[in-house]
Amino acid sequence: MNKEIEKKQNEGASAPTQHFIRQIIADDYKTNKWGGRVQTRFPPEPNGYLHIGHAKSICLNFGLAIENNGLTNLRFDDTNPEKESDEYVRSIIEDVKWLGFDWGDRLYYASDYFEQLYDFAVQLIKMGKAFVCDLSPQEIKDYRGTLTESGKESPYRYRPVEENLELFEQMRQGKFPEESHVLRAKIDMASPNLNMRDPVIYRIKYAQHHRTGDKWCIYPMYDYTHCLSDSIERITHSICTLEFEDHRPLYDWVLEELDVFHSQQIEFARLNLTYTVMSKRKLLELVESKVVNGWNDPRMPTISGLRRRGFTPAAIRNFSELVGVSKKESVVDYALLEYCIREDLNKTAQRAMAVLNPLKIVITNYPDDLEEELDAINNPENLEAGSRKIPFSKEIYIEKDDFMENPPKRFYRLAPGREVRLRYAYFITCNEVIKDENGEIIELRCTYDPASRGGASPDGRRVMGTIHWVSARHSKKVELRLYDHLFLKEDPYDFPEGGDVLDNLNPNSLVKIAAFVEPSLMKAKPTERFQFERVGYFCADEYDSNEGQPVFNRTATLRDSWAKIAGKS
Numbered sequence: 001m002n003k004e005i006e007k008k009q010n011e012g013a014s015a016p017t018q019h020f021i022r023q024i025i026a027d028d029y030k031t032n033k034w035g036g037r038v039q040t041r042f043p044p045e046p047n048g049y050l051h052i053g054h055a056k057s058i059c060l061n062f063g064l065a066i067e068n069n070g071l072t073n074l075r076f077d078d079t080n081p082e083k084e085s086d087e088y089v090r091s092i093i094e095d096v097k098w099l100g101f102d103w104g105d106r107l108y109y110a111s112d113y114f115e116q117l118y119d120f121a122v123q124l125i126k127m128g129k130a131f132v133c134d135l136s137p138q139e140i141k142d143y144r145g146t147l148t149e150s151g152k153e154s155p156y157r158y159r160p161v162e163e164n165l166e167l168f169e170q171m172r173q174g175k176f177p178e179e180s181h182v183l184r185a186k187i188d189m190a191s192p193n194l195n196m197r198d199p200v201i202y203r204i205k206y207a208q209h210h211r212t213g214d215k216w217c218i219y220p221m222y223d224y225t226h227c228l229s230d231s232i233e234r235i236t237h238s239i240c241t242l243e244f245e246d247h248r249p250l251y252d253w254v255l256e257e258l259d260v261f262h263s264q265q266i267e268f269a270r271l272n273l274t275y276t277v278m279s280k281r282k283l284l285e286l287v288e289s290k291v292v293n294g295w296n297d298p299r300m301p302t303i304s305g306l307r308r309r310g311f312t313p314a315a316i317r318n319f320s321e322l323v324g325v326s327k328k329e330s331v332v333d334y335a336l337l338e339y340c341i342r343e344d345l346n347k348t349a350q351r352a353m354a355v356l357n358p359l360k361i362v363i364t365n366y367p368d369d370l371e372e373e374l375d376a377i378n379n380p381e382n383l384e385a386g387s388r389k390i391p392f393s394k395e396i397y398i399e400k401d402d403f404m405e406n407p408p409k410r411f412y413r414l415a416p417g418r419e420v421r422l423r424y425a426y427f428i429t430c431n432e433v434i435k436d437e438n439g440e441i442i443e444l445r446c447t448y449d450p451a452s453r454g455g456a457s458p459d460g461r462r463v464m465g466t467i468h469w470v471s472a473r474h475s476k477k478v479e480l481r482l483y484d485h486l487f488l489k490e491d492p493y494d495f496p497e498g499g500d501v502l503d504n505l506n507p508n509s510l511v512k513i514a515a516f517v518e519p520s521l522m523k524a525k526p527t528e529r530f531q532f533e534r535v536g537y538f539c540a541d542e543y544d545s546n547e548g549q550p551v552f553n554r555t556a557t558l559r560d561s562w563a564k565i566a567g568k569s
């Protein structure tokens, strides 16, 4: 897997690599299967916020259509009224848009088709291909058989058509309680495929639907709804995840029996990520138990969480391309996702200086009341981003761990008697270490070389390293939120008998600290992204930042563990 991704990285993500779905589409062009048309759809159920797995599906569906001058529909698969809501609908619309995709005027809801779906069901009944069954849910299960044993036919299977029509009508009219009757397709109770053993296609449910209210008290099942929605929208390639492979015979059966437009279902392996749970049910649990602060908590693998964390649409799209499309289940390393955001932000994020763990330095030979404005380049990867002024004065802060009193061999930063470069400022030499009564280092006394202004060597002499800093007098205090994996284990589902994913939570997934930052950062706008030099990528929080007082979320550290994993470093 790593090797494959490495190969793709080297080829450049902009050159799409071949995969089996691209191949199917290319072949369909050759045989003119769809008259040169490509139409896909992204069909979320509005029962939660979208996550990075959905992003893969979105990028795949919209991406394939774009590559082939085709179209993609956004369709809400809203057949479970109790779990669905308008809040989820709105968030999904926002997220797909944010990823950069456009469904034009093709925003659909399966619930828009309820009347049509009902008529199709009546048609199946008339053809003798569906029947009303009075067995209880438990009985239906008991009659179903197992993988090794064939099922038993329902005693209601051979009800006359007229009786079925009447009962189905009465189901719709609300004459029966929930679970008393269902409509089932009449297929084959001996089929080796359990999905073909007279599957339920309608059930009674007295629930408020987010769109149809209480107009309906019978709701079509997913398998029945999905294929017909695809057909109604004349979808050519209906791309879904692998768990639907066993449902494909039913998908095909419904469309064939009704003799309607026959979309082709194609399955691919879902995305899994290390340190991450991806099922909406689990994510909802995290939200409801307040383990996280809502669906858009920056630790959530949701699109809104990643956005709040500082991820860009481009990084997520690139990630979706790099992970590829296959028929084989695999788990992608979270480090690849971080690699993608670093790649993007390295090119686009403005640099700034922030000190997280300050150690004061007094520059003894610097005039007491002098203040200078020094030039700092905004982005060395993109000189068009220009430069800014940063204030310098006699007292500055550096990171505590950029100084060691007794440095080991490979420590290239500040130490007694050593000279280093302050980024964009001056060379300084440490002359004295001041400690408190407990022996803690509380201050350093240094001298600077006025001839090294801007950080350039005045005479060709070299320094051990370059460190970042902020002027003590000018710096501002801000809150940084340092995020880490939400789970401690690569596989959060790895817990002992009777345990739960919650047992694997990382207690340090969020650490809030106060940092000293250069004053220009106080103008950061919500969602604006930065690289704090030598520290990491940060994003001004969209919700908790105030005018002139931003709060920053750590998007990613600068350590590229992916390059190491992929053997690139």
Ligand code: ATP
Binding pocket: 042, 043, 044, 045, 046, 052, 053, 054, 056, 057, 239, 240, 241, 269, 270, 271, 272, 278, 279, 280, 281
């Ligand atoms: P979950 O299992 O996370 O609750 P779901 O499959 O129930 O997700 P849907 O709203 O039905 O969620 O998914 C919409 C589309 O996104 C479907 O086509 C589904 O196959 C796809 N999808 C969902 N999860 C993933 C994933 N992890 N990787 C790739 N595609 C996914």
Ligand code: MG
Binding pocket: 045
């Ligand atoms: Mg689903």
